Amino acid sequence: xxxxxxxxxxxxxxTNNFSYLTQDEYRRTVKSLENSTDFLPKKSFxxxxxxxxxxxxxxxxxxxxGGMHFSSTVDKATPNLFGSFGQAAGDYYTAYSYGTIMTDSxxxxxxxxxxxxxxxxxxxxxxxxxxxxxPDLSDYKLIRKRVDTQTYENPYALPIAFLADNKVFDSRxxxxxxxxxxxxxxxxxxxxxxxxxxxxxFYINTLNIKQNGQFEGFTAEKDRWSKGCSDKYxxxxxx
Numbered sequence: 225x226x227x228x229x230x231x232x233x234x235x236x237x238x239t240n241n242f243s244y245l246t247q248d249e250y251r252r253t254v255k256s257l258e259n260s261t262d263f264l265p266k267k268s269f270x271x272x273x274x275x276x277x278x279x280x281x282x283x284x285x286x287x288x289x290g291g292m293h294f295s296s297t298v299d300k301a302t303p304n305l306f307g308s309f310g311q312a313a314g315d316y317y318t319a320y321s322y323g324t325i326m327t328d329s330x331x332x333x334x335x336x337x338x339x340x341x342x343x344x345x346x347x348x349x350x351x352x353x354x355x356x357x358x359p360d361l362s363d364y365k366l367i368r369k370r371v372d373t374q375t376y377e378n379p380y381a382l383p384i385a386f387l388a389d390n391k392v393f394d395s396r397x398x399x400x401x402x403x404x405x406x407x408x409x410x411x412x413x414x415x416x417x418x419x420x421x422x423x424x425x426f427y428i429n430t431l432n433i434k435q436n437g438q439f440e441g442f443t444a445e446k447d448r449w450s451k452g453c454s455d456k457y458x459x460x461x462x463x
Contacts, residue, residue: 249348252372253278254286256350260337260373261288269384270334273320275358276350280317291320291331310402321356325363325380326406334381336361343372389415430455 239247253276261272271289274282283290293302294317303313309327312319323333338361339350346352350372364376391412398404411417432453434445446453 246347249346250278252344252346252348253350253353256370256372257282257286257337259370260368260375261286261335263368264288264335264375270332270381273323273328273333273336275321275336275338275356275361276353277319277355278353280319291318291323291333293318308397308399308402308405310406319355323358324406325360326410328378329380329382330409332381332384334378335367336364336376336378338374338376340370340372340374388413391415426457426459428455428457 239250257274257278264272266288271291272283273291277292279285280292280294283292291306291311296316298316298318300315303315303318306318306320307313310322311327312321320327320331320333323331327333328336336358338358339354343349343351361376364378366374367377368375389412392409395409395412396405398408430453432447432451433455434447444453444455
């Protein structure tokens, strides 16, 4: 009896403060993710994206292929690849949180789970655990709507094998420039050119900042250190 009571008490205390969340907060996030993915076929070559999460181990814990992973044994090439496309990545993790329609297609993100705008704002709810903002998911097909989550299907997700131009093997990775990296890859896959403008005209207004006339590699420095400073950039692009 002493062993059973001690074990039960230890279990309650440990799970009620699991990962800095109470048991109710933990349950809200996990159950919402389960209810939003349990009807999807798991044995297929595609991934499920998330715009909310409890940890980067959610896909592993819930039994689906996703864009988040946390492991000390992760292949270094994986976070390098994700980081090249502007995703949060490090030596032991990847977090596909800031995708685009192009990268969704490339990484076979066939489904997405996002918080419902009308969902609960309680601690541990999908709205409170949101880690990215993807208004472009409205371009995808809404296939399940719950009180706290919405599940979308991406009709543009590429299969495990697809036809592409041979120039795709010449695609460049531009360090610290995921937009150019994505554009270069898309241009080579589709054999199209000039999908994005290499630069846009912009104007800058500064307050109490020294200017040297150069913007590339420019480091902002106060003119008068005792006063506040600011800079404002205005970009203009034609639709």
